[in-house]
Amino acid sequence: RKEVEQDPGPFNVPEGATVAFNCTYSNSASQSFFWYRQDCRKEPKLLMSVYSSGNEDGRFTAQLNRASQYISLLIRDSKLSDSATYLCVVNAMEYGNKLVFGAGTILRVKS
Amino acid sequence: DGGITQSPKYLFRKEGQNVTLSCEQNLNHDAMYWYRQDPGQGLRLIYYSQIVNDFQKGDIAEGYSVSREKKESFPLTVTSAQKNPTAFYLCASYPGIGETQYFGPGTRLLVL
Numbered sequence: 001r002k003e004v005e006q007d008p009g010p011f012n013v014p015e016g017a018t019v020a021f022n023c024t025y026s027n028s029a030s031q032s033f034f035w036y037r038q039d040c041r042k043e044p045k046l047l048m049s050v051y052s053s054g055n056e057d058g059r060f061t062a063q064l065n066r067a068s069q070y071i072s073l074l075i076r077d078s079k080l081s082d083s084a085t086y087l088c089v090v091n092a093m094e095y096g097n098k099l100v101f102g103a104g105t106i107l108r109v110k111s
Numbered sequence: 112d113g114g115i116t117q118s119p120k121y122l123f124r125k126e127g128q129n130v131t132l133s134c135e136q137n138l139n140h141d142a143m144y145w146y147r148q149d150p151g152q153g154l155r156l157i158y159y160s161q162i163v164n165d166f167q168k169g170d171i172a173e174g175y176s177v178s179r180e181k182k183e184s185f186p187l188t189v190t191s192a193q194k195n196p197t198a199f200y201l202c203a204s205y206p207g208i209g210e211t212q213y214f215g216p217g218t219r220l221l222v223l
Binding site for chain 1: 215219
């Protein structure tokens with residue numbers, strides 16, 4: 001079983017749609033959680049951290065369920081510029097703050 | 112501007128050749144990391160360094176070597192022992208507790 005699992009997609013949605021991505025992780029000792037965004041042939045960039053109480057940044061909402069070892073990302077009012085691969089990332093606080101990456105979920109927003 | 116730079120953007124390797132990928136940061140971060148990304152897969156950790164003159168193997172260190180002689184620099188050498196080197200190589204640095212890692216723009220390595 002992979003340490004971090006995501007639905008690879010692609011998710012093809014129209015502009016203005018709401019879309020949700022899910023992620024599960026296997027290491028119950030994991031301490032920190034993040035969503036990164038990666039554009040084609042570019043480096044991953046931090047989108048947002050994920051906190052236990054849930055957090056929102058504009059059109060983006062992240063949720064964490066430690067009991068189920070489950071992380072989600074909700075994007076409201078999708079824009080064409082949201083098209084990218086979204087990476088679920090977990091820091092197990094071992095190996096010098098090693099990050100464990102999911103393979104990513106592809107989002108394509110169409111006009 | 113503070114940031115992480117990687118060079119070259121594209122690198123071509125001939126069979127049996129060692130090649131070195133550069134990673135430099137002026138963010139004053141102690142910890143630096145090298146990852147490899149293959150299509151359809153998550154990033155995998157090759158090596159990491161938490162402090163100058165010290166580094167540790169990650170999950171896929173075979174066929175790679177690193178050095179950390181300066182805080183700002185963490186070069187990665189892909190040796191001839193790495194039989195499948197074609198990938199996107201990403202360098203990252205870490206500010207400290209409560210933060211996450213930040214990435215350079217990456218180097219694409221192709222085998223001729």
